[in-house]
Amino acid sequence: MAMEQILELLQEDGKLTPKQLSVMLGEDEGEVAKAIKGYEKDGVIKGYHALINWERTDTQKAAALIELRVSPQKDTGFDEIAGRIMNFPEVESVYLMSGGYDLAVTVSGRTMQDVAMFVQKRLAPIDGVLSTATHFVLTRYKDGGVIFNSDYEEIDERGSNLCD
């Protein structure tokens, strides 16, 4: 039970050390380190990376959500076509969806033009892709559980009360 909590804590802050985790959960440090190794080996933990707000840098980034309608293949269904799409480094995520379309693909590039070209030249021509609808991201308010838009960032207003 407590070991499962390791995942939740790491999902929130990937920089927590086994020592810190063991103290917080009241578990043995060695056991925690072993569990993390196990999760990494079994592919439960797929990696650790920083959440970067590119809007605050000089680097240009554009991102879009692309709705794809595709015709499923005999035997392999959607898997084959999803496999082809996710091989492109421009593609950040691929989800199979219920509802009005089949695959939701997020793509990032340097400019909107780059992203548009990628859809037009790479995604749309794939065999089995029936249609694409590209929605550009205008602002990221929240991503990966973290608030990005500075207007909504948390301000600690506490500390004005003198007898709490």
Place this chain on the structure above:
Amino acid sequence: MIDYDKLVNPIIKKIKPSGIRRFFDIANEMEDVISLSVGEPDFYTPWHIREAGIESLEKGRTRYTPNRGFAVLREEVSKFLARHYAVEYDPMSEVLITVGGSEAIDLCVRSLITPGDEVLIPEPSFVCYVPITEMAGGVPVTIETGPENGFRLTAKSLEEKITPRTKLLIMPYPNNPTGAVMEREELLEIAKVVEKHNLLVLSDEIYAALTYTKEGHICFSSLPGMKGRTIVVNGFSKAHSMTGWRLGYAAGPREIISLMVKLHQFAIMSAPTTSQYAAIEALKNGDGDMEHMRSQYDMRRRLIVDGLNEIGLKCFEPKGAFYVFPSVKSTGLTSADFCERLIYEKHVAVVPGDAFGPSGEGFVRISYCYSVKHITEALERIKEFILELI
């Protein structure tokens, strides 16, 4: 010239301002201050609770409520107390909704205390009990607690302070600033003394939901024979992260609650309506949030206790609230000097223990209602500070 000294109430004029103020003033003038000083949750009020408040406003529910608070809220309070602490209160006659736990404390003391009555107050504790007693004309009698007993009240030290004028015992557990909680055997001993000397008890249980023991919080009125002698004070600020909504409650014998209602109806009329709507939602659907926040605090508690002990600031394990109360005696500094140098040299704000009574000298109150990242950074700075002292 008007000589106000002759016109104002001398009892109130004599009350000293809180000792915490000076540190806030210093902290406010500095940049890059990491504070571990506040006494309120960092969690926002859960969204479904805020939404219930908003919805009540949209519907125009902006009028007074009954003096005692909405009947449905009192019913939910009664169910909550039964569900979590196994105590039964009649929502119609034994529950009063107040403006925070603080108002309930004030009403209770004023309803019971006549000039010259003695009120027993374990110390260190929250800063309001002594002035509220004095304002009622009562005599505050403090009972020192210390680290040798984990800052818990013992029956022996209680009995030593009882005189024929003793009327009321205040039980501030889980304790601010020490984080101490009482154990069952000790409570049973205290109850015997209360019975023997015919005392009443004001049990301030505002931190009840933040108890980290296996058994969980023990409500004082659940002890044998204590229901008729106890006024339980609790509220929404700490359990549901609702400090700014200013809502609490008292539960106790109808004979005492009815007196508190009289004071409340003339001074306050009724607790804020919007807050009462939000609180109904909190009690109906908020147990999960409460448990989530408790487990988050619990993890931070372990982290900070471990960190402080490693640094060499000895601290006993607090089992409740969201404070640790380490000793700074090993540094050779007084509480005030420690806090002042820590904020000037490392920009970390903590509260000197003597702000909560003279027996808090030699300790500091450190709050862990902050993120793990914030706590880790603060511990690093405290460590540097200690290393440079040696």
